[in-house]
Amino acid sequence: MSVVDEHPGVSTLVGTPAEMRKRLSHSHAERVLVVAFEHLKSAHLDTVAETFASMASMLGAFVEHRDREALERLADVLVPRTPPSPRLLREMTMLVRARNAVLESGDWLTAAQVAQLAGLSTRNPSAQPNKWKKQGQIFAIHHSGVDYFPGYGLDRNAGFRPLKSLAKVIEAFDGRKDGWGLAYWFRSDNSFLGGKRPQDLLAAESERVIAAAQDEAQELAHG
Numbered sequence: 001m002s003v004v005d006e007h008p009g010v011s012t013l014v015g016t017p018a019e020m021r022k023r024l025s026h027s028h029a030e031r032v033l034v035v036a037f038e039h040l041k042s043a044h045l046d047t048v049a050e051t052f053a054s055m056a057s058m059l060g061a062f063v064e065h066r067d068r069e070a071l072e073r074l075a076d077v078l079v080p081r082t083p084p085s086p087r088l089l090r091e092m093t094m095l096v097r098a099r100n101a102v103l104e105s106g107d108w109l110t111a112a113q114v115a116q117l118a119g120l121s122t123r124n125p126s127a128q129p130n131k132w133k134k135q136g137q138i139f140a141i142h143h144s145g146v147d148y149f150p151g152y153g154l155d156r157n158a159g160f161r162p163l164k165s166l167a168k169v170i171e172a173f174d175g176r177k178d179g180w181g182l183a184y185w186f187r188s189d190n191s192f193l194g195g196k197r198p199q200d201l202l203a204a205e206s207e208r209v210i211a212a213a214q215d216e217a218q219e220l221a222h223g
Contacts, residue, residue: 017036020034098184099143099180101187102141102180102183102184102187103143103148105187107150107151107152107187107199108141108148108149108150108151109148109149109150109151109154110146110147110148110149111125111126111129111130111147111149112125112126114128114129114149114154114160115128115129117154117160118154118159118160118161119159119160126147129147129149130147132162133147133149136167136170136171137162137166137167137170138150138153138154138162138166138167138170139153139166139170139179139182139183140179141179141180141183142179150166150183150186150199152186152199152200152202152203153166153202155203156203163202163203163206164206165202165203165206165207165209165210166202168206168210168213169182169198169202169209169210169213170182172210172213172214172217173185173213173216173217173220174217176217176220176221185198185213185216186198186199186202187199190212192208192211192212192215192216193208193209193212198212198213
């Protein structure tokens with residue numbers, strides 16, 4: 001565990017939950033703000049901690065003294081150094097629309113919902129779906145701290161286990177598409193499939209969907 005304590009009245013702790021509990025049990029602070037990161041490299045944590053400490057220190061100065069300079073410094077921290085380019089704004093807009101379309105499609109299940117459908121243990125409902133994901137049998141999209149699994153990737157005739165064809169599609173892309181990339185691909189009209197969506201044919205015409213994935217993967221490899 002590391003400690004950032006270069007700002008008067010502000011102390012930032014970095015470490016595991018167990019280390020935090022031990023440290024905070026001896027703290028005399030009047031207020032504590034906890035920010036948890038599920039996925040962040042340890043090398044970046046100290047930088048994040050220092051940024052929070054700087055922001056807290058400057059905000060305190062502003063509230064207590066209404067100091068204009070402190071406000072300017074806070075704005076410098078929060079506002080990007082350069083305005084985003086029109087191209088970046090367009091890409092961000094397209095990304096938001098694409099993700100909203102995926103999430104609003106209603107094709108996604110939490111690990112608990114998958115476990116319920118598949119009759120899995122409810123004690124740790126995420127265990128088996130996450131195991132399937134690690135084994136490349138299914139994929140998930142991560143949104144607001146939660147993994148969502150594609151309902152169309154489950155075989156209703158086999159106890160809602162992952163379709164075998166889904167693993168072959170994931171293997172075809174061989175890491176070239178992450179969970180969101182796979183979600184976009186499955187949801188998009190595909191010319192190789194006559195304009196139909198891969199997710200609509202995955203169960204009934206699995207060989208065609210696998211061939212479409214292999215065809216696009218070859219294009220990605222050479223393009």
